[in-house]
Amino acid sequence: MNVLILGSGGREHAFAWKVAQSKLLENLYIAPGNAGTAHCGTNVAIGVNDFEAIKNLVWEKNIDLVLVGPEDPLVNGIHDFFLSDDVLKDIPVIGPKKDGAQLEGSKDFSKQFMIKHSVPTAAYATFTKENIKESDAFLESLKPPYVLKADGLAAGKGVLILDSLEEAKAELKKMILDSKFGNAGSKVVIEEFLKGIELSVFVLTDGKSYKILPAAKDYKRIGEGDTGLNTGGMGAVSPVPFADEAFIKKVEEKVVKPTIAGLNKEGIDYRGFIFIGLMNCDGEPRVIEYNCRMGDPETEVVIPRIKSDLLDLLNGVATQTLDQKNYETVPEIATTVVMVSGGYPGDIEKGKTVSGLNDAGDSLIFHSGTKQEDENVLTNGGRVFAITSFGRSIEDAVKKSFITAEKIKYEGKYYRKDIGKDLMMY
Structure with a gap:
C-alpha cells in the first residue's frame, strides 16, 4: 500500500x-x-x-x-x-x-451530543451575543472555579479556568464581545468544574465496531508541579495506574458504547480516532471533551505500546472490517518527555541547531518541531522533540527519557523534570 x-x-x-x-x-x-x-x-x-x-x-x-x-x-x-x-x-x-469532526470543532455541538446520548459529563450552558445577559445568573449558580470554553478551534488556548466570579464574568464578555479568541469565541460554553484526576482514552472505530487503545495521561502546564501557562503538552504516560481494567470497563459501557451508538443514531459515518478527555471522579468517568483525532504528545506513548500492525488496523477502518483485526499491546509502561524551545508557550526563536540526536540509547526520539537544512537539524516550533522510553515502572521509563533529553543540545532547550511523578504513588 x-x-x-x-x-x-x-x-x-x-x-x-x-x-x-x-x-x-x-x-x-x-x-x-x-x-x-x-x-x-x-x-x-x-x-x-x-x-x-x-x-x-x-x-x-x-x-x-x-x-x-x-x-x-x-x-x-x-x-x-x-x-x-x-x-x-x-x-x-x-x-x-465534517459532521463527525464537529465533536471537536464545536464545544456546543459536543455537549449537546453528550446530553442527548446519555454520556456522563458536566452541567453546562452556551452563550452568544444574543443571550449574554443571562450568563451572569448562570455563573452565579455554579461553584468556583469557573470553566469557560470557546466553542470553536482556538489552537488549544480557548479554555479558561478561573477562581474569581467577577473575573469569569469579565472574561466571558472579552471572549464574546471583544473576540478574544477570534471567531472561535463568538459562542462560549460555560461548564461546571469537575473534580478528579484527568486522563485520555482513545478509540479507533470503523463506524460499526471499535478498538479501545491504551489510555494515557498528559501534562499541559509549562512548569513543574503543574504550574504556569497551558501548553500543547509537556509529556505523557501510558498506561495510567489509576485507570485499571474495572475503570476502563466503566468507560466502555458508560462512554464509548453510547458515543458510537449516538453517532450511528445521528447518521454520522465516523471512521477514525476518537480522543475522549475524561475525569475520573471518585471512580466514575465523566467526559470533559471529545477530539476527532489522536492527541499529542499522547500518541507518542500510545502508538509505541501497540504491538499489532497499525496499517492493518487502519485498513480495517477503511474497509469496515476492524472487528476482524488482531489488536495487542505491550505490557511495559511508556513515558514521553517533551523538549521545547525557550520562551514556549509564548514567543520562541526558531532555527537553533540541534546536536546529540545519534545518542538516544533505549529511547525513541519523535520530532515535533524540526526541519532539515543541509546536514543540520534545526528547531522549527515551540515543541521540538518527544522522548519516549519504556520501563517496568514509570520511574524506570521516565529516567531513560531524562538521560536522553540531557544528551540532546540546542540553545534555549527546556523540559519538565517531574513527568509521571504524581503517578508514582499508585
Whole structure:
C-alpha cells in the first residue's frame, strides 16, 4: 500500500514510525512532515489544508490510504472533499467527515451530543451575543472555579479556568464581545468544574465496531508541579495506574458504547480516532471533551505500546472490517518527555541547531518541531522533540527519557523534570 500521512508534529512522526514497520506498506509520504519523519518515508512540502495540492499528490503517487493527523483539515472537511471528487472518492481517509469532526470543532455541538446520548459529563450552558445577559445568573449558580470554553478551534488556548466570579464574568464578555479568541469565541460554553484526576482514552472505530487503545495521561502546564501557562503538552504516560481494567470497563459501557451508538443514531459515518478527555471522579468517568483525532504528545506513548500492525488496523477502518483485526499491546509502561524551545508557550526563536540526536540509547526520539537544512537539524516550533522510553515502572521509563533529553543540545532547550511523578504513588 502507498500511504499518505498529513501533519508535521510528534504525533505524525509516531504514526510514520509505526506505519513504516508494516508488511503491507510499499511507499510512505508525509505532508509536510519534519526532520524526523524524513527517516520513515518521503516528506512533501504541502500544507494540511491545501486540498487541491493534496489531491494532485494522491493522484501522482497512487496513494491507497490517507491518515489525517491534526484536527484542522478534518474540521475543514478534507474527508468530504475526497468523497465529492471523482478522482479521490474511492481512496479511504482515516478521520471523520465534517459532521463527525464537529465533536471537536464545536464545544456546543459536543455537549449537546453528550446530553442527548446519555454520556456522563458536566452541567453546562452556551452563550452568544444574543443571550449574554443571562450568563451572569448562570455563573452565579455554579461553584468556583469557573470553566469557560470557546466553542470553536482556538489552537488549544480557548479554555479558561478561573477562581474569581467577577473575573469569569469579565472574561466571558472579552471572549464574546471583544473576540478574544477570534471567531472561535463568538459562542462560549460555560461548564461546571469537575473534580478528579484527568486522563485520555482513545478509540479507533470503523463506524460499526471499535478498538479501545491504551489510555494515557498528559501534562499541559509549562512548569513543574503543574504550574504556569497551558501548553500543547509537556509529556505523557501510558498506561495510567489509576485507570485499571474495572475503570476502563466503566468507560466502555458508560462512554464509548453510547458515543458510537449516538453517532450511528445521528447518521454520522465516523471512521477514525476518537480522543475522549475524561475525569475520573471518585471512580466514575465523566467526559470533559471529545477530539476527532489522536492527541499529542499522547500518541507518542500510545502508538509505541501497540504491538499489532497499525496499517492493518487502519485498513480495517477503511474497509469496515476492524472487528476482524488482531489488536495487542505491550505490557511495559511508556513515558514521553517533551523538549521545547525557550520562551514556549509564548514567543520562541526558531532555527537553533540541534546536536546529540545519534545518542538516544533505549529511547525513541519523535520530532515535533524540526526541519532539515543541509546536514543540520534545526528547531522549527515551540515543541521540538518527544522522548519516549519504556520501563517496568514509570520511574524506570521516565529516567531513560531524562538521560536522553540531557544528551540532546540546542540553545534555549527546556523540559519538565517531574513527568509521571504524581503517578508514582499508585
